[in-house]
Amino acid sequence: MVQSEMKPTRFISEVISVQFDDAPALMKKPGAPDRFDWRERTFHVGEKLKEWHDYGRRGRMAHNMRPAHLRAARRRGSWGVGRDYYRVRTTCGRVFDIYYDRAPKTAGWRHGQWILFRELEA
Secondary structure, three states: OOOHHEEEEEEEEEEEEEEEOOOOOOOOOOOOOOOEEOOOOOOOEEEEEEEEEEEEOOOHHHHOOOOOHHHHHHHHHHHEEEEEEEEEEEEEOOEEEEEEEOOOOOOOOOEEEEEEEEEEOO
């Protein structure tokens, strides 16, 4: 199946929990998970089909850096800013786009969160 033939069929945008067989080396760049739980069901990732990153700053955060630093941050990211997207095929054959939102949710919880963005089909 060719990647370009994939079309979104359902927008989901729900927080999910993920598991890794081996813990990620970097918290801010965890890579695709091995499993995720959604609506009381565990999905095993059989294949990572695609990966992309969006490290752009939004809102007032887009105006608090010098232009040269902002260009560098868009390329490699900066702490707590951006999203890492993964298109995965589960072992049951379903295809999902998931992402890790790198923004910390509270001052005491410095991790981001995982979101099940959408489901796709051929």
